[in-house]
Each structure stands twice: as C-alpha cells, then as structure tokens.
Amino acid sequence: MRGFVRYMKMLPKMWRSPVSREVVRAISPRPGEHVVDVGAGMGPATVLAAKSGASVLAVDPTRYMRRILAVRRLGQRARSAIHVAEGSAELIPADDQSIDAVWTVNTMHHWTDLDAAILELVRVLRPGGRLLLVDEDFDAPAHPAFAHMQERRGHRDRHFTEIDPAVVEAKLIAAGFASVEGSNGSMADRPAKVVRATR
Numbered sequence: 001m002r003g004f005v006r007y008m009k010m011l012p013k014m015w016r017s018p019v020s021r022e023v024v025r026a027i028s029p030r031p032g033e034h035v036v037d038v039g040a041g042m043g044p045a046t047v048l049a050a051k052s053g054a055s056v057l058a059v060d061p062t063r064y065m066r067r068i069l070a071v072r073r074l075g076q077r078a079r080s081a082i083h084v085a086e087g088s089a090e091l092i093p094a095d096d097q098s099i100d101a102v103w104t105v106n107t108m109h110h111w112t113d114l115d116a117a118i119l120e121l122v123r124v125l126r127p128g129g130r131l132l133l134v135d136e137d138f139d140a141p142a143h144p145a146f147a148h149m150q151e152r153r154g155h156r157d158r159h160f161t162e163i164d165p166a167v168v169e170a171k172l173i174a175a176g177f178a179s180v181e182g183s184n185g186s187m188a189d190r191p192a193k194v195v196r197a198t199r
C-alpha cells in the first residue's frame with residue numbers, strides 16, 4: 001500500500017517536469033522537423049515538443065509507458081504530430097539520417113549497451129542534427145529528490161548503470177559527432193549529467 005501511495009505521488013513528475021521543459025527549449029524543435037524522444041516514458045518532453053509543429057517520434061521499450069502516452073496523446077491538440085513506437089536507445093525505429101534532433105531524459109542509466117546506442121544515434125541523425133542526453137543526478141545532495149532517491153538506493157544500485165558523461169563524450173567523438181560536450185552540470189537548476197552534440 002505504501003508503495004502504491006508513493007507511486008501515485010510520483011505520477012505528476014512523470015507526466016511533466018522542469019527538466020523536460022528545459023530540454024525541449026534547448027533542442028528547440030522547429031515546424032516540419034522530425035525529432036525523437038528516446039525513452040519518452042509518459043511523454044513530458046514529447047507533448048511539449050509536439051506543440052512546436054515538429055513531428056515527434058516517442059520511443060520506449062516499456063509497453064506500460066507507451067500505453068499511457070498513447071492515451072495522453074489523445075488529449076493533445078498536436079496529437080497528429082505524436083507517434084508512439086516500441087524501441088530503445090539501442091534500437092531506434094527510424095530510417096538512416098532521417099532525424100533532425102534526438103534527446104533523452106533520465107534514461108541513460110537504463111541503457112544496456114552504450115556502444116549500440118551511439119551507433120543508433122549516428123545512424124538516425126542527419127548531418128547537422130542535434131543531440132541532447134540528460135540524466136538527472138539524484139546522487140547529488142543538491143538535487144531536490146536526493147533524500148527520496150537515497151531510500152531507493154538498493155534498487156538503483158542493482159538495476160541502474162552508472163553514466164560517466166566524459167565516457168559518452170569520448171564515444172560520440174569517436175563515432176564522428178562534432179562539438180561534443182559532456183559534463184556533470186545542471187538542467188533546470190538540478191544537478192544532471194548532460195551531453196550535447198551535433199552530428
């Protein structure tokens with residue numbers, strides 16, 4: 001029961017978040033562009049991006065997340081711009097060089113194969129395409145959710161991958177990305193691992 005109550009309290013954060021808002025602002029999708037939200041979850045970034053007039057491919061491997069986003073999509077004025085699809089960072093359902101921008105929020109710690117994910121990012125982005133990878137750093141005491149996330153430490157240690165932005169940066173450079181910058185920085189005033197790049 002406690003778990004259920006805790007989950008219900010977390011739902012609004014999965015539905016919308018200041019970090020997703022900031023990521024969409026930074027990516028600034030334009031009308032007519034094709035963009036991908038990798039690990040879209042319940043779609044906090046997807047629904048904002050769709051308002052721009054871009055076509056948004058919301059990719060997620062979890063059927064539950066896709067179902068919730070598919071229902072949420074129906075309530076959006078820009079619903080025809082939102083396409084929910086099964087996929088992952090390691091398998092993005094998009095044609096080669098067909099995408100103008102890709103972002104991900106709070107999914108990198110779930111990635112099972114960083115090298116495969118980078119190959120997919122190189123493959124789907126067109127030359128000049130924008131990339132923004134963000135994982136909030138819940139281990140930083142300055143993060144507002146630090147105390148809550150410390151309680152879940154055991155679960156996270158068992159199931160999450162540690163992300164080093166410098167390693168992601170090096171791999172993106174090796175894969176041919178330009179102006180790559182990985183840092184332990186912040187997003188929407190929250191400590192975050194942030195990697196920006198241009199294809």
Ligand SMILES: C[S@@+](CC[C@H](N)C(=O)[O-])C[C@H]1O[C@@H](n2cnc3c(N)ncnc32)[C@H](O)[C@@H]1O
Binds near residue numbers: 020038110
């Ligand atoms: C913490 S949620 C974040 C969802 C959303 N981006 C947000 O900001 O609310 C993590 C999401 O990553 C998805 N995920 C799990 N493994 C993944 C993978 N290998 N590639 C991409 N997404 C993955 C999960 O299904 C889940 O929806």
